[in-house]
Amino acid sequence: MVILMADYAGFCxxxxxxxxxxxxxxxxxxxxxxxxxxIHNPQVVENLERKGVHVIKDVSGVQADNTVVVRSxxxxxxTYAQLQNRNVSTVDATCPFVTKVQxxxxxxxxxxxxxxxxxxxxxxxxxxxxxxxxxEYFIVSTPEEAEQLPKRPRIGLVAQTTQQGETFRSVQKIxxxxxxxxxxxxxxxxxxxxxxxxxxxxxxxxDVMIVIGGKNSANTKQLFDICAELCGRSYHIETKEELSPSxxxxxxxxxxxxxxxxxxxxxxxxxxxxxxVSEQ
Amino acid sequence: MVILMADYAGFCxxxxxxxxxxxxxxxxxxxxxxxxxxIHNPQVVENLERKGVHVIKDVSGVQADNTVVVRSxxxxxxTYAQLQNRNVSTVDATCPFVTKVQxxxxxxxxxxxxxxxxxxxxxxxxxxxxxxxxxEYFIVSTPEEAEQLPKRPRIGLVAQTTQQGETFRSVQKIxxxxxxxxxxxxxxxxxxxxxxxxxxxxxxxxDVMIVIGGKNSANTKQLFDICAELCGRSYHIETKEELSPSxxxxxxxxxxxxxxxxxxxxxxxxxxxxxxVSEQ
Numbered sequence: 001m002v003i004l005m006a007d008y009a010g011f012c013x014x015x016x017x018x019x020x021x022x023x024x025x026x027x028x029x030x031x032x033x034x035x036x037x038x039i040h041n042p043q044v045v046e047n048l049e050r051k052g053v054h055v056i057k058d059v060s061g062v063q064a065d066n067t068v069v070v071r072s073x074x075x076x077x078x079t080y081a082q083l084q085n086r087n088v089s090t091v092d093a094t095c096p097f098v099t100k101v102q103x104x105x106x107x108x109x110x111x112x113x114x115x116x117x118x119x120x121x122x123x124x125x126x127x128x129x130x131x132x133x134x135x136e137y138f139i140v141s142t143p144e145e146a147e148q149l150p151k152r153p154r155i156g157l158v159a160q161t162t163q164q165g166e167t168f169r170s171v172q173k174i175x176x177x178x179x180x181x182x183x184x185x186x187x188x189x190x191x192x193x194x195x196x197x198x199x200x201x202x203x204x205x206x207d208v209m210i211v212i213g214g215k216n217s218a219n220t221k222q223l224f225d226i227c228a229e230l231c232g233r234s235y236h237i238e239t240k241e242e243l244s245p246s247x248x249x250x251x252x253x254x255x256x257x258x259x260x261x262x263x264x265x266x267x268x269x270x271x272x273x274x275x276x277v278s279e280q
Numbered sequence: 281m282v283i284l285m286a287d288y289a290g291f292c293x294x295x296x297x298x299x300x301x302x303x304x305x306x307x308x309x310x311x312x313x314x315x316x317x318x319i320h321n322p323q324v325v326e327n328l329e330r331k332g333v334h335v336i337k338d339v340s341g342v343q344a345d346n347t348v349v350v351r352s353x354x355x356x357x358x359t360y361a362q363l364q365n366r367n368v369s370t371v372d373a374t375c376p377f378v379t380k381v382q383x384x385x386x387x388x389x390x391x392x393x394x395x396x397x398x399x400x401x402x403x404x405x406x407x408x409x410x411x412x413x414x415x416e417y418f419i420v421s422t423p424e425e426a427e428q429l430p431k432r433p434r435i436g437l438v439a440q441t442t443q444q445g446e447t448f449r450s451v452q453k454i455x456x457x458x459x460x461x462x463x464x465x466x467x468x469x470x471x472x473x474x475x476x477x478x479x480x481x482x483x484x485x486x487d488v489m490i491v492i493g494g495k496n497s498a499n500t501k502q503l504f505d506i507c508a509e510l511c512g513r514s515y516h517i518e519t520k521e522e523l524s525p526s527x528x529x530x531x532x533x534x535x536x537x538x539x540x541x542x543x544x545x546x547x548x549x550x551x552x553x554x555x556x557v558s559e560q
Contacts, residue, residue: 002456003463017376020383096297096376103300111552176282181558183283272391278461
């Protein structure tokens with residue numbers, strides 16, 4: 001039997017990477033901490049807690065012997081400076097796509113642009129991004145808010161990684177009327193689109209397709225619908241307990257994918273189950 | 281004027297990120313070193329040298345006060361251990377896509393798979409990947425080499441990030457005949473495909489398209505051909521010196537992209553030139 005693991009399955013790239021880094025750091029160092037929970041998923045945070053990764057509220061709670069893992073959505077320039085001043089060992093698990101927005105925003109500002117960030121002003125990622133902008137900036141979450149912005153000689157446009165492309169393009173059109181020179185760096189990370197494309201690619205070649213994720217998860221349901229269209233024997237499960245050997249009878253190729261809030265170990269458990277069925 | 285910067289332009293994600301990290305580390309620490317050149321591009325290495333990032337040959341040359349930046353294609357598990365034993369400050373700029381291959385290979389081995397890596401055995405990335413595999417593994421670079429492999433109860437398949445999808449799929453088909461249970465994790469990073477898609481997306485909306493890259497660079501030429509098909513006023517340049525204001529006359533939207541070996545600062549210089557033209 002051939003088992004095809006979908007790319008971009010489960011947690012988005014940045015979150016999966018941050019969890020990997022936290023786990024690896026906990027093996028190498030004692031007293032590893034994150035500033036706030038690494039992800040808004042209680043099972044994952046508890047699991048990391050058991051492995052020695054503790055959540056603290058902010059920099060003021062950092063002890064001298066702590067190793068601080070920076071979360072995937074990043075921190076502010078000031079927090080980096082505070083950690084450095086306190087000479088604390090730091091491991092940066094900021095999503096590389098978020099780092100890219102921070103750098104682009106800083107660079108556009110250094111080039112004399114007023115920077116406009118499409119995103120949620122109170123989201124940690126956006127708070128981090130704007131901390132890197134030395135000059136003037138605005139945060140807008142809707143085209144209506146963009147309409148309210150003043151005119152400026154030069155505007156540079158970036159986005160929080162999880163924004164919708166449509167909102168970004170609408171804001172872009174409005175800003176073109178607010179300046180003579182608009183520079184656009186599209187920093188949206190299309191994790192959902194990538195996940196669906198990868199599932200489609202695998203479902204088209206699989207005899208059986210397993211889609212892992214909460215039964216009430218909208219993105220998992222959508223992923224299942226995409227797979228079911230291409231592979232008649234598609235199953236939507238939450239854990240490996242829902243699997244049975246008969247589901248794989250006569251199958252040569254089995255595909256596995258997972259929704260955005262599915263931890264990697266659930267995918268691995270399913271993979272190991274199918275490897276064992278394959279050998280029976 | 282609206283200036284659209286293409287995603288995935290210039291250096292691939294991992295290389296650009298590694299250079300960014302090296303530059304940032306050089307601002308924060310004295311005596312920053314890389315084990316070998318960070319990238320095989322003399323201008324970039326010289327530029328980093330001026331900013332305080334020095335190239336040393338291997339771990340034996342690391343001094344106690346050095347900060348080591350790990351290159352984008354990664355290092356071996358043993359080198360990580362050596363750095364840790366010597367208690368040297370280390371900043372990991374391994375491409376996140378390479379880290380993903382290392383983790384997948386290690387995990388597949390832990391699940392009892394013989395691991396097959398599609399890649400070049402003497403490439404630093406592959407040497408790094410296989411160092412994370414605790415059990416049996418093989419490296420193959422062609423389907424012919426895969427034909428020579430022995431049968432095994434369980435095989436796990438991964439690839440060096442820069443391999444061709446076609447080779448990977450051919451090897452996959454052959455390995456399916458060598459085992460009862462083949463688990464496939466496609467770890468190829470389609471930087472070239474992504475770069476071309478992003479250029480296509482922007483060229484379709486631009487009045488003028490600027491493609492930056494060596495005149496003898498095959499991938500830049502291909503990028504230019506894609507742009508020229510969608511945007512009649514496309515120009516292939518090496519540096520901003522080839523630009524003139526007349527190229528942008530009457531243009532509302534200008535797109536910028538770059539080939540795989542174009543440093544980011546060249547793109548920024550072109551962007552700044554066009555911003556200035558826009559204001560005249």
